[in-house]
Amino acid sequence: MSAFSPHSWAGIDDVVIVGGGLAGLFCALKLAPRPVSVLAAAPIGKGASSAWAQAGIAAAVSEGDTIEKHFQDTVAAGAGIVDEKIAHSMIAEGPARIEDLLSYGVPFDRDLEGRLALSREAAHSEKRVVGVRGDMAGQAIMETLIATVHKTPSIRLLEGYVVEKILTEGRYVSGVVARPDMGKSKSRLAFPTRAVVLCSGGIGHLYSVTTNPGQSRGGGTGMAAQAGAVIADPEFVQFHPTAINVGRDPAPLATEALRGDGAVLVNEAGHRFMADLHRDAELAPRDVVARGIFTEVQAGRGAFLDATKAIGDHFAERFPTVYRYCREAGIDPVSQPIPVVPAAHYHMGGVLTDADGRTTLDGLWAAGEVTSTGAHGANRLASNSLLEAVVFAGRIAEDIQGLLPASKCDNWASPADESDDVVTESDSPQMQRLRKTMSACAGVVRDRGGLTSAARTIAELEETNRKARFGNMLTTAKMVVAGALQREESRGGHYRADMPEARNEWQRRTYLSLSDADRIIANAAEKVAA
Structure with missing residues (x-):
């Protein structure tokens, strides 16, 4: 009210x-x-x-x-x-x-x-x-x-x-x-x-x-x-590397300050995998850490933020919000590593x-x-x-x-x-489909096949949508996917497995109108249909 x-x-x-x-x-x-x-x-x-x-x-x-x-x-x-x-x-x-x-x-x-x-x-x-x-x-x-x-x-x-x-x-x-x-x-x-x-x-x-x-x-x-x-x-979507992986929506966050104070990332075997990937290990740029965690999770090895040695008994005092999140999920961060997963965090x-x-x-x-x-x-x-x-x-x-x-x-x-287009407590089936598509196809790691599939899904959802608010969301999703399809390289928060290197010709910003995005999405959707 x-x-x-x-x-x-x-x-x-x-x-x-x-x-x-x-x-x-x-x-x-x-x-x-x-x-x-x-x-x-x-x-x-x-x-x-x-x-x-x-x-x-x-x-x-x-x-x-x-x-x-x-x-x-x-x-x-x-x-x-x-x-x-x-x-x-x-x-x-x-x-x-x-x-x-x-x-x-x-x-x-x-x-x-x-x-x-x-x-x-x-x-x-x-x-x-x-x-x-x-x-x-x-x-x-x-x-x-x-x-x-x-x-x-x-x-x-x-x-x-x-x-x-x-x-x-x-x-x-x-x-x-x-x-x-x-x-x-x-x-x-x-x-x-x-x-x-x-x-x-x-x-x-x-x-x-x-x-x-x-x-x-x-x-x-x-x-x-x-x-x-x-x-x-x-x-360019930033995925926070260390969302607490306990199945909540939205996922509670384990602040980056934990790693700044010495917490380390390990897989279920206890191996500190970020040390293999970057000279700054856990303090590498967020996109690097997010991909490192994503790879471990996708491979079935899991990823955990271990603060037991660096912070230990001082956890509740120094990080009360994260401590509360963990305890609500049945995790004691003083003595247990925290399961983590990358999550969409900032645009x-x-x-x-x-x-x-x-x-x-x-x-x-x-x-x-x-x-x-x-x-x-x-x-x-x-x-x-x-x-x-x-x-x-x-x-x-x-x-x-x-x-x-x-x-x-x-x-x-x-x-x-x-209009009957009122806000509901839970996501509609269409919104659920969009969210799953964006995570699977336009998430931490992308490629042309996945992005093209996302374009087709967005086009299909637009064909049946008559609701203004969901239309706004579809428009934004379309912009993200169109920009990702157009940028044929990897840079910062945008990582394409099929084009993993940065390219000099793409060292510039992206500017899109809605008509630009419509054209890119339509072309990609047509290729899927063909």
């Missing part, structure tokens, strides 16, 4: 933020005291991946660290296609954004001398991850921002509004259409606005094994593509934005995981995602204030239409 009744307001603000995660709330706070409305699909803090982020925010704030070191690590992880200007400017703003969060009251860990306590994660050359109690950063940040939002009178928080469509008039975005009551209402409402800020999250739930909440189904990317926005780098691709968060559609800005700023390249450096969210959310607020200096109210949300 919404925190406010539509009937209690005479007008709607001219800025509507879609999404109640870190990017959406930070943008709303940065826009204050300008009136804004935040449409959140779930109760605030419950449906956002931000709240589930365990490790923290990467920022060069220690005495021995520098902006340049952080930048070089980001570029190295991004496998040759990082937009270096974007990445450098993002990293340079990191310390200031940490100060913003501290000013809101985020209780970042400190050492005995009162300095921020920092941890190191995979592919970082320095300790630069600012966290809270080992693995509670996302939850603590969100709880603090939510409390601040509730105390900010300029922010109208509408919970349980599932946005299903971006409205346009020519090349201008004119509003959104949302379904109230957690998406269970048959009625939909149109929200007119002069500015839409899309902060709707990622695509993890398009895969059968994911660490993301159920709301992360790629709806925002799909809506934007259907409205005409350019989608960048959709093929480096998404709606193309510039340095100010502007998309290719006038009136549409975007921040957070729904975007592709170019800062991550082909493979996100650990803990750069929360940094990206706050940096670009802040820039969007500044950009909107400059472009639309005077707030203007339009009519409140009006009825749009009615």
Whole structure:
């Protein structure tokens, strides 16, 4: 249910933020005291991946660290296609954004001398991850921002509004259409606005094994593509190497900080297999570790994260969230290795934005995981995602204030239409089929045969689908598969077993319109049919 009744307001603000995660709330706070409305699909803090982020925010704030070191690590992880200007400017703003969060009251860990306590994660050359109690950063940040939002009178928080469509008039975005009551209402409402800020999250739930909440189904990317926005780098999906393999959906996460503190990966025979695959072993880039674990699991040898020696009796104190997940599954991580499996975790691709968060559609800005700023390249450096969210959310607020200096109210949300396309508690058979297809054919390891099969499945599902929300998800899945088919190489989070090497001619970003993706998918589907 919404925190406010539509009937209690005479007008709607001219800025509507879609999404109640870190990017959406930070943008709303940065826009204050300008009136804004935040449409959140779930109760605030419950449906956002931000709240589930365990490790923290990467920022060069220690005495021995520098902006340049952080930048070089980001570029190295991004496998040759990082937009270096974007990445450098993002990293340079990191310390200031940490100060913003501290000013809101985020209780970042400190050492005995009162300095921020920092941890190191995979592919970082320095300790630069600012966290809270080992693995509670996302939850603590969100709880603090939510409390601040509730105390900010300029922010109208509408919970349980599932946005299903971006409205346009020519090349201008004119509003959104949302379904109230957690998406269970048959009625939909149109929200007119002069500015839409899309902060709707990622695509993890398009895969059968994911660490993301159920709301992360790629709806925002799909809506934007259907409205005409350019989608960048959709093929680059990051699979977190160490989801806890206990059959839960979504899969609970064993934070990378465990490996940063010395936990090792072994198979059921006790062999430390990552030492055979990369000089950094468990601290290799995420895509390398994910493929290493995937290979062990596929071969029937299993994969386990062993923290018994490095962390042992201190586990519950240092990593309370992971400890709770393990105990709920009947695992004692103090004395037992934790079974792990790669899971869809983060999308480096998404709606193309510039340095100010502007998309290719006038009136549409975007921040957070729904975007592709170019800062991550082909493979996100650990803990750069929360940094990206706050940096670009802040820039969007500044950009909107400059472009639309005077707030203007339009009519409140009006009825749009009615339909039976309501949100259900469990996945439909069509959604289950899509998720299985994406994991099997567009997952950790891909090849042309699997991707072509995925294209055919998506084409078949589109032929019978008449539902807007599932159509958004199909559109995003189509973008991922089309990008993966088109990119005939392996790079970062995109690994093709039939083309395992990076190729110089593909050291560039991908830019796709919906018509581009339609053409690629149609051609692939026709080849399967033939």
